[in-house]
Amino acid sequence: MNNINILFNLNTDSASKIYKKGTILQRAGDPSSHLYYVKKGLLKSYTIDKKGKEHIFMFAPEGWLMSDIESQEFNKEAVLFFECLEDSDLIKISKEQSTRDDLSKEQYLHMSSLLLRRVGVLQRRIIMLMSASAKERYEHFLETYPELPNRLPQRLIASYLGITPEALSKIRGEMLREK
Amino acid sequence: MNNINILFNLNTDSASKIYKKGTILQRAGDPSSHLYYVKKGLLKSYTIDKKGKEHIFMFAPEGWLMSDIESQEFNKEAVLFFECLEDSDLIKISKEQSTRDDLSKEQYLHMSSLLLRRVGVLQRRIIMLMSASAKERYEHFLETYPELPNRLPQRLIASYLGITPEALSKIRGEMLREK
């Protein structure tokens, strides 16, 4: 049994299922109802702003949990879209399963540890968005997630960084020339 | 006993102490060692970038917990400064107290709930930074924290929003004229 089964009292692999690349698991505006644990594959979560532009909130490769905690926590409809970037093997976890309050001490410890880690990552992201240039954010992304760039189109990396594909392309051009 | 005492097994008010406005509780670069619970008063946490510019990560008014989870979680030196914006009555909580693993189920439940809330708030902040204009972020700030603006200089609000005081002043001017 893997960690996530332990965490949510799931029985072995009952809920694991393969979703095709391009599958949209959740749409903004839907009632936000599930989390997804990625056994294999890659997901993105994103918002679409009022001009129709997509902004990546996060990627979830193997071992990550994809969730829309803002909407769950504030009881509003989903604010994020979830989509498979590759054929993905996922465990779908209902809101009820994830918010049950009859977990064991070990489970709570594990849950707290996951959440603390998440807060730490989000803190860094905010600080980078506020204080670093696009190029610095790109370099930080490459260092932090070295295995992701070769699984992602530039477009999506740019969106994660909060810039346009054109701006990222320019930065990459500069970095090549500098070397 | 208040919630935070319950959460961290603290005995009543032993650790509560008044700190003067302007006191720096933690400096970036120090070993990150404590959290602070705000009984009364107001704190800010911030980074200073390589150009010497300050960027507010968050404000902590009454009832909030100020922490530098990134540095605690990744075991590095503090990345944030903590400073009192008003004379503040604070409970200082050591890393050991906050990470002990012998909490009760109720305590873990409370802790998870706090962390989920925090993740939700940070998610919104990131989405706003990536997808909304300075003016939209300002309006969102006013709606979300209506009691803060009259306790804060514009400068710090601007820093929290990720813009300069000049840009915020311009936005405020526009909003006044529009009304």
Next chain:
DNA sequence: CGCATTTCTTAATCTAGATTAATGCACAGC
């Protein structure tokens, strides 16, 4: 009280990154 320091505002100029547009490529579907 009076002086110094910080805060806020307005305005002129500058710049990182957005927008628009055009070109070449890769590859999916027929």
Next chain:
DNA sequence: GCTGTGCATTAATCTAGATTAAGAAATGCG
């Protein structure tokens, strides 16, 4: 094998917000 659609790159232009500068208002302090 062709043809359309999306992706990456480059370049020209535009713009939100930064920077710089200066004056007015507020605040702290001896």
